[in-house]
Amino acid sequence: MKELNKKMYHFLGKNLWLWITLLACMVTYFVLSIQVMDNDGWFILSNGRYILEHGIPYENPFTWVEGLDVVLQQWAYSVVVYSIYQWFKVPGIFLFCCLLHITCMMLFCKIAKLKQVDTKTALVLSSVMLLIGSNFLSIRPTFITVLLLLWQVCVLEQYRKDGKAWKLWQLVLISFLEINFHAAIWPFHFVMLLPYLVPPIKNFFVKFKPKDYSIKPFLIVIPLMAAVGFLNPYGIDGIKYVFLSYGKELKDAGIVELAAPSFQDSGLVFVLLLAVILWWIALHREEKIDAPFFYILCGTAIMGTMHLRNLIYAYVGILLFLCEMVRQNKLTIKNMIYGNLVFATFLGSIAFTWIGISGKVMDYKQDDDVYSPVKAIAYLDEHEEKDVNVFTEFNNGAYFEWNGYKCFVDPRPELYFKKLNHKADVFQEYQELIQTTEPEKIDAFFDNYPCDYACVSKNSSLNLYLSMQEDWEPVVDSEEYVLYQEK
Known part of the structure; x- marks a missing residue:
């Protein structure tokens, strides 16, 4: 032994x-x-x-x-x-x-x-x-x-x-x-x-x-x-x-x-x-x-x-x-005195990693968050057809695309630059909307880009504005975002 x-x-x-x-x-x-x-x-x-x-x-x-x-x-x-x-x-x-x-x-x-x-x-x-x-x-x-x-x-x-x-x-x-x-x-x-x-x-x-x-x-x-x-x-x-x-x-x-x-x-x-x-x-x-x-x-x-x-x-x-x-x-890797400890750590890491991978990948389930608004999609699937216009932020727009809904902007903001799309600086307008606190500018934006729903982050000024409007009704109130419907 x-x-x-x-x-x-x-x-x-x-x-x-x-x-x-x-x-x-x-x-x-x-x-x-x-x-x-x-x-x-x-x-x-x-x-x-x-x-x-x-x-x-x-x-x-x-x-x-x-x-x-x-x-x-x-x-x-x-x-x-x-x-x-x-x-x-x-x-x-x-x-x-x-x-x-x-x-x-x-x-x-x-x-x-x-x-x-x-x-x-x-x-x-x-x-x-x-x-x-x-x-x-x-x-x-x-x-x-x-x-x-x-x-x-x-x-x-x-x-x-x-x-x-x-x-x-x-x-x-x-x-x-x-x-x-x-x-x-x-x-x-x-x-x-x-x-x-x-x-x-x-x-x-x-x-x-x-x-x-x-x-x-x-x-x-x-x-x-x-x-x-x-x-x-x-x-x-x-x-x-x-x-x-x-x-x-x-x-x-x-x-x-x-x-x-x-x-x-x-x-x-x-x-x-x-x-x-x-x-x-x-x-x-x-x-x-x-x-x-x-x-x-x-x-x-x-x-x-x-x-x-x-x-x-x-x-x-x-x-x-x-x-x-x-x-x-001419470095070489020498014998390690605590080889047994390394081996034990290695085995523990394999077990830990497998548990993590099996939980995150093998049984993958998308969490509901501001990047992937699962509950908002579930509501739209139940109440609407795919042809509704949804105002999206650039971080969550792709999740609406994946689920068959057209977004406003998505995670490739450069596609919404005029020099690339040859029509309008849509992303610049989006940025001005997100940053402004002036009701007149927000109203002007939605007059120019009328939509049926708006999915916005809870910590945004736009969410605060929409929550005070009689024309917008919150239909999904999640932990990180709110889905509003225009009445």
């Missing part, structure tokens, strides 16, 4: 890399089980269902405001996700997101191998870093983009190693996939090419290895990448989407993803990771490193300081640079 315990102790310690990797993955999937569906999820599912039933729309079919042009910049992703949902419901979407996560880890391991980092270390690094960025892992197409970016880096590193230019054709395929799966991020692939194109710049802080590959093949590949960008249903509008989807209106809307990272959120982890890397660079100034990963780190770090939604790309930049740090120091 003593000998068996000794062997088990040695096995657990020797395979610490495995326990860390599995533990990080289990916690990541637990986080995913909590947030696999969000307000954007209903919008994505509605897009996919509509496209499969009616084809690609060019006029917004989800709002009762008529004549608004639309660009569904993630149309292909929506079709894939809805197709999965048709067959497997929320558990299928959960599994799909898990597979995206695993594929990203596999791609990073391939990159790490090209950088002479062993697979065990690569698995630990990727599982932990993706755990830190797990709040971005949901039904949204963000991890598709992460996968495509890692694929692009893998292709570039492979070309650097063997010099086989024909492999760069994959960059054209990646460009085609991105423009149809997540067009808003398509230009970023060209930005991620720059570190491989510019020569290493001499500086005081780091020493770079000389560039040992030709950039001539890129003179053919890059124009092809740009050309396939037009192979999307919306042509130039799909390419310009990212440049048309920003505006003062988004900032005024208080969208969390557009806020700068702070010490109250994962921005603290971001700052700590950068501090560790800067400390390492300071200690290893005399050692030469590869320029591309350093440039990627710098560029994505700048992005990460700007908006919360860019943090996932900053984590990718950090993850790639960790290859350089690990390779330089």
Whole structure:
């Protein structure tokens, strides 16, 4: 028995890399089980269902405001996700997101191998870093983009190693996939090419290895990448989407993803990771490193300081640079003295995670809240046809779309900018309505956009106004919102 315990102790310690990797993955999937569906999820599912039933729309079919042009910049992703949902419901979407996560880890391991980092270390690094960025892992197409970016880096590193230019054709395929799966991020692939194109710049802080590959093949590949960008249903509008989807209106809307990272959120982890890397660079100034990963780190770090939604790309930049740090120091994972404790923690985490996943995913039930007003939909289903006009806020509009009702606005506020819909700044009018306390402006709004119902947050000034009007009757009074009917 003593000998068996000794062997088990040695096995657990020797395979610490495995326990860390599995533990990080289990916690990541637990986080995913909590947030696999969000307000954007209903919008994505509605897009996919509509496209499969009616084809690609060019006029917004989800709002009762008529004549608004639309660009569904993630149309292909929506079709894939809805197709999965048709067959497997929320558990299928959960599994799909898990597979995206695993594929990203596999791609990073391939990159790490090209950088002479062993697979065990690569698995630990990727599982932990993706755990830190797990709040971005949901039904949204963000991890598709992460996968495509890692694929692009893998292709570039492979070309650097063997010099086989024909492999760069994959960059054209990646460009085609991105423009149809997540067009808003398509230009970023060209930005991620720059570190491989510019020569290493001499500086005081780091020493770079000389560039040992030709950039001539890129003179053919890059124009092809740009050309396939037009192979999307919306042509130039799909390419310009990212440049048309920003505006003062988004900032005024208080969208969390557009806020700068702070010490109250994962921005603290971001700052700590950068501090560790800067400390390492300071200690290893005399050692030469590869320029591309350093440039990627710098560029994505700048992005990460700007908006919360860019943090996932900053984590990718950090993850790639960790290859350089690990390779330089030739780190290995040693036996852990408390291997048995790690194993016990691992088993407990599996049990805890399974309980959480089974409760949140396997037996999925949508809660009634301001983002998903279940009770409001139940009332409308019982008392109305699907052709009623419902005033919606942008956070709950997608849930009405998913249930067959036309909304006023939904979680893609940029679709309600005049520069994108070519008719009116509907979202600006919506923002003015939400922020005003003047009855005359509210009355003028509903005269311009007459509707049968209004679903508003309880803590809004609009709710206070409607509650005092004889023309509006509350028919659903939930904990976070109220559904009003116009008499």
